[in-house]
Amino acid sequence: METPLTQHIVAGRKPLSLKEYEQVGGYQSVRKVLKEMTPTEVQNLVKDSNLKGRGGAGFGTGLKWSFVPMGPDAAMPKYLVANADEMEPGTFKDRLLLEGNPHQLLEGMIVAAYAIQANISYVFLRWAYKLAAQEITKAIQEAYDAGYLGKDILGSGYNLEMYLHTGVGRYMCGEETALLNALEGKRAHPRAKPPFPQVSGLFGKPTIVNNVETLCNLPHIVNNGVEWYKGLSKSADTGTKLYGVSGRVKTPGCWELPIGVTIRELLEDYAGGMQDGYLFKGVLPGGASTDFLVEQHLDTPMDYASIQAAGSRLGTGTMIILDDQTCPVGFVHNLQHFFAQESCGFCTPCREGLPWVERLLLAIDQGRGHPEDIQALEFHTKYLGPGNTFCALAPGAMEPLQSALKYFREDFERHIYEHHCPWSKVWQPSI
Ligand SMILES: Cc1cc2nc3c(=O)[nH]c(=O)nc-3n(C[C@H](O)[C@H](O)[C@H](O)COP(=O)(O)O)c2cc1C
Numbered sequence: 544m545e546t547p548l549t550q551h552i553v554a555g556r557k558p559l560s561l562k563e564y565e566q567v568g569g570y571q572s573v574r575k576v577l578k579e580m581t582p583t584e585v586q587n588l589v590k591d592s593n594l595k596g597r598g599g600a601g602f603g604t605g606l607k608w609s610f611v612p613m614g615p616d617a618a619m620p621k622y623l624v625a626n627a628d629e630m631e632p633g634t635f636k637d638r639l640l641l642e643g644n645p646h647q648l649l650e651g652m653i654v655a656a657y658a659i660q661a662n663i664s665y666v667f668l669r670w671a672y673k674l675a676a677q678e679i680t681k682a683i684q685e686a687y688d689a690g691y692l693g694k695d696i697l698g699s700g701y702n703l704e705m706y707l708h709t710g711v712g713r714y715m716c717g718e719e720t721a722l723l724n725a726l727e728g729k730r731a732h733p734r735a736k737p738p739f740p741q742v743s744g745l746f747g748k749p750t751i752v753n754n755v756e757t758l759c760n761l762p763h764i765v766n767n768g769v770e771w772y773k774g775l776s777k778s779a780d781t782g783t784k785l786y787g788v789s790g791r792v793k794t795p796g797c798w799e800l801p802i803g804v805t806i807r808e809l810l811e812d813y814a815g816g817m818q819d820g821y822l823f824k825g826v827l828p829g830g831a832s833t834d835f836l837v838e839q840h841l842d843t844p845m846d847y848a849s850i851q852a853a854g855s856r857l858g859t860g861t862m863i864i865l866d867d868q869t870c871p872v873g874f875v876h877n878l879q880h881f882f883a884q885e886s887c888g889f890c891t892p893c894r895e896g897l898p899w900v901e902r903l904l905l906a907i908d909q910g911r912g913h914p915e916d917i918q919a920l921e922f923h924t925k926y927l928g929p930g931n932t933f934c935a936l937a938p939g940a941m942e943p944l945q946s947a948l949k950y951f952r953e954d955f956e957r958h959i960y961e962h963h964c965p966w967s968k969v970w971q972p973s974i
């Protein structure tokens with residue numbers, strides 16, 4: 544099984560230096576695109592590869608690039624931004640790539656920047672990823688020294704500057720337009736779309752924001768071609784994917800696997816199954832802002848279309864397992880606490896609605912809930928759903944809630960009618 548993204552990542556050792564990275568073929572794709580390909584050819588190659596963005600929404604990468612104005616009349620400068628903000632609960636895949644092989648990200652960024660003819664690029668990094676910050680700083684310097692960044696790269700006439708920017712540590716900064724505001728030194732709330740960043744992004748200029756994992760795929764697609772890339776996967780979606788599993792499993796972790804492995808394979812073959820004494824109850828397949836799936840979905844392939852058909856989203860591909868001894872109400876309350884705290888406060892439904900949801904869940908969890916609270920929660924899943932808020936944070940927050948009400952409704956009702964949490968070891972009388 545080929546693992547192009549992680550093949551040079553070795554646990555417990557520092558990432559490859561530039562020299563070592565070159566020895567295993569590093570920066571060959573930069574040489575190839577700068578010497579042999581036009582920017583449009585690179586865009587078409589990536590379009591043909593059917594690479595879908597790994598940041599959560601799964602939008603076609605080549606298609607997204609094709610919206611950037613090209614040619615001599617295009618607005619300048621253009622920007623390329625690597626989204627390394629990774630703050631979704633349960634998601635820790637980009638960290639592996641950032642800490643394990645920073646040159647691979649830089650190489651992907653140079654390919655992407657060339658494809659859209661950007662001359663300035665940023666790595667927008669989650670502030671808490673201190674080790675990644677050190678490694679990326681070192682890698683950028685090495686790349687400048689070797690002539691892969693800066694003026695007239697490898698004598699091609701193409702120029703690219705690259706900067707590391709560490710974010711302030713808010714989940715919102717990962718949303719691409721809020722990220723652009725943050726990069727401009729403004730408050731990190733999202734922008735209205737259209738115009739899309741591809742046309743009017745950073746400082747009002749054409750900008751592409753791509754996820755770290757998305758960018759890391761590019762050198763391999765350029766080096767090995769579309770047919771090879773398609774052959775890596777087990778489904779219509781192409782390539783490999785970094786999948787993660789957390790929760791009460793024997794060996795939580797992150798693995799690069801062909802797109803299309805099933806939830807069951809991930810859970811049993813890679814995460815070692817449930818810990819002794821715990822049973823599987825449900826899974827958020829793509830991180831904290833996706834819908835629960837349950838036992839009947841265990842054989843669903845982890846690809847975009849199959850997970851959607853099962854009623855959830857592939858999201859970041861990092862699953863969180865709910866076991867039979869964890870209270871689903873407390874579990875969802877915990878998530879809603881995070882989302883309510885991270886609301887940027889820009890639009891009323893999210894700013895007011897998420898804390899309300901959080902309070903209702905806390906009351907139910909503590910045995911203080913009322914039967915009508917379930918209807919109130921259901922109302923919120925619609926009121927904060929797609930199209931009713933300014934960005935996707937609130938609709939994303941509603942996904943685990945709406946599916947918990949669907950699959951674990953009885954557990955909510957028991958809290959209400961028994962006036963305490965059935966999972967609590969200590970009797971909690973209703974207050
Ligand atoms: C609240 C919120 C947080 C997000 N956080 C991230 C993030 O940390 N990293 C990321 O790549 N995308 C994140 N996204 C998705 C980005 O807005 C964007 O779709 C993505 O960076 C595009 O890259 P891709 O096309 O390579 O997937 C977030 C979206 C929302 C609504």
Ligand code: SF4
Pocket residue numbers: 715732733885886887888889890891893894932933934935936937
């Ligand atoms: S949905 Fe929430 S996070 Fe998004 S703009 Fe509105 S208040 Fe901000």
